[in-house]
Amino acid sequence: MITSIFFVLGVITLYWSILNWVTAKAESQNKPVNIKNIRVAVGTTCAVVSVFALQLIVRDSHLS
Incomplete structure (x- = not known):
């Protein structure tokens, strides 16, 4: 449990650090930034990457 x-x-923590890094990069380009779109893109990317990473970890095992 712990x-x-x-x-x-x-x-x-990883999600928030990636989100802050991407937001800072986008804001440094002096273009109008929609933070909501950045959150959706980062969240979706993190979710997809984690799903594929978990699939790669358990492939060819009795857990798959």
Whole structure:
């Protein structure tokens, strides 16, 4: 249970750090930035990457 809590907190921290990095990069280009679109794109990308990463981890095992 404790390991799961720290795993979830790590995933949230990773998401927020990626989101802040992408937002800062977008704002540094001096163009109008829609933060909501950036959040959706980063969230979707993180979800897709995590799903594929989990599939790669369990492939060819009894868990697949």
